[in-house]
C-alpha cells in the first residue's frame with residue numbers, strides 16, 4: 204500500500220462575514236509520488252484548501268497531515284520541506300534572476316555552495332542561464348513564471364504545490380514546464396497541481412480531486428475516474444458533467 208504525502212481530514216473553513224463555508228468537511232489523501240490535480244470551478248475552494256495545506260491559513264476544524272507530520276504541531280518543519288509556487292508571481296522585480304533565487308535559497312536555510320549549484324542547475328534546465336544577471340521586471344511572463352517555479356524548487360522539496368503554474372505563458376514555456384513536471388514526478392516528488400486548464404491536467408496528472416462549493420465530489424486515479432464515466436470522452440466533459448454548466452462568479 205502506498206503512503207500518503209498529504210492527508211486532509213474534515214477540513215472546514217468559513218471566512219468572516221460570509222454565510223457559507225468556503226471549504227466544508229473536506230477529506231482527501233494524496234499518495235506519495237502522485238501528480239494530483241486539484242480541480243474545480245471558480246470559487247470552489249481550491250486556494251483555501253491549498254492555503255490550509257501549506258500552513259498559511261488555520262482551518263476552523265479538521266486536520267492537515269503533510270509528509271507524515273501534523274501541521275498544528277510541526278508547521279515550521281513542514282514548510283521547510285515543501286515548495287509552493289503561487290498563482291501570483293512572488294519575485295522581487297528590482298533584483299536579478301540570480302539574486303532572487305539566492306534570496307529564496309537563504310530563506311530555505313541552504314548553504315551558499317548548495318544554493319549556487321542548484322541555481323546553476325535550474326537556470327540551465329529552464330533556459331535562463333543567459334538571463335541570470337538581468338533584472339526581473341524586464342522579463343516576459345513566461346520567464347517570470349519559470350523563475351517563480353524555480354524559486355519553489357531550489358531546496359529539492361519532497362512535495363511541490365503549484366497554483367496555475369502556466370498562467371500567462373506561451374506554448375513553448377508551457378511545454379517546458381509540463382515536461383519538467385513529468386521529470387520531477389519520475390524522481391519521486393509529489394506534486395499538487397491546481398489549474399483550470401484541463402488539457403494540462405489530462406497530460407500530467409496521475410490522480411485527480413474535483414471540488415465544488417467547498418466539497419470534494421470525486422477523487423482517485425485519473426484512469427479510474429475516467430473509467431467510471433465512459434460517456435465522457437475527455438476531462439472537460441467529465442468536469443462539466445460533475446460540476447454543471449452554470450457560470451460561477
Ligand SMILES: Nc1ncnc2c1ncn2[C@@H]1O[C@H](COP(=O)(O)OP(=O)(O)OP(=O)(O)O)[C@@H](O)[C@H]1O
Pocket residue numbers: 218219221225243244245246247248249250251252
Ligand atoms: N478572503 C476572503 N474573504 C471572504 N471570502 C473569501 C475569501 N477568499 C475566498 N473567499 C470565498 O471563498 C470561496 C472559495 O474561494 P477560493 O478562492 O478558495 O476558491 P478557488 O477554487 O481557489 O477559486 P478560483 O478558481 O476562482 O481561484 C469563494 O466563495 C470565495 O468567494
